[in-house]
Amino acid sequence: MDTVEEEVEEYSWREVVLPRLIPIVQEPELEREPEGERRRGRDILIAIDHGPNSRHAFNWALTHFCRLADTLHLILAVSSVHNEVVYEKSRELMETLAVEALQTVLVKTVARIVEGDPGKVICREAERLKPAAVVMGTRGRSIIESVLKGSVSEYCFHNCKSAPVIIVPGKGHKTTAPRDRNGAATEKSFPRDV
Numbered sequence: 001m002d003t004v005e006e007e008v009e010e011y012s013w014r015e016v017v018l019p020r021l022i023p024i025v026q027e028p029e030l031e032r033e034p035e036g037e038r039r040r041g042r043d044i045l046i047a048i049d050h051g052p053n054s055r056h057a058f059n060w061a062l063t064h065f066c067r068l069a070d071t072l073h074l075i076l077a078v079s080s081v082h083n084e085v086v087y088e089k090s091r092e093l094m095e096t097l098a099v100e101a102l103q104t105v106l107v108k109t110v111a112r113i114v115e116g117d118p119g120k121v122i123c124r125e126a127e128r129l130k131p132a133a134v135v136m137g138t139r140g141r142s143i144i145e146s147v148l149k150g151s152v153s154e155y156c157f158h159n160c161k162s163a164p165v166i167i168v169p170g171k172g173h174k175t176t177a178p179r180d181r182n183g184a185a186t187e188k189s190f191p192r193d194v
Helices: 050-062 084-105 118-131 144-147 150-161
Strands: 011-017 042-049 071-078 110-116 133-137 165-167
Touching: 011 084, 042 050, 042 118, 050 084, 050 133, 050 165, 071 084, 071 118, 084 110, 110 118, 118 133, 118 150, 133 150, 150 165
Parallel strands: 042 071, 042 133, 071 110, 133 165
Antiparallel strands: 011 110
């Protein structure tokens, strides 16, 4: 039997230094428990971009998922980490989100801008970090657009094997109307409150 060598794809990334607006606070007195046991402080990967659905997923994670002593890992995929305009705008976004995370739930934030295809970048970072969960928003495309162009969240859902993937629907996401016993709609569609 021949062994098959898998080609490891090299990629570029840049850590984002976030201390400019974030006050230095003492780490909480909670310790991480040994690997394999339930941990008090978890690593949570949040895939972000500059869109409103990404921001909504970030806010959802802070409100419903994060707790004291967790570490948020913000990941943003870009076409080139060497484009200074893109890097600077992305750094500003991550800095704003890090300050908000600290003020809201007192969690530490680590940020990284990675070059490459968003779906592959998110799965690769999840494999590297082994987080408790990967949280991401939807792009806001229609079903037909997602089928034709593909969906990053769908790609991650099927290919991210190292952590559960939480896909937060967009803020204006419509749900189907409630139905009565006969299957008739009883009300109009309403926005989903996540």
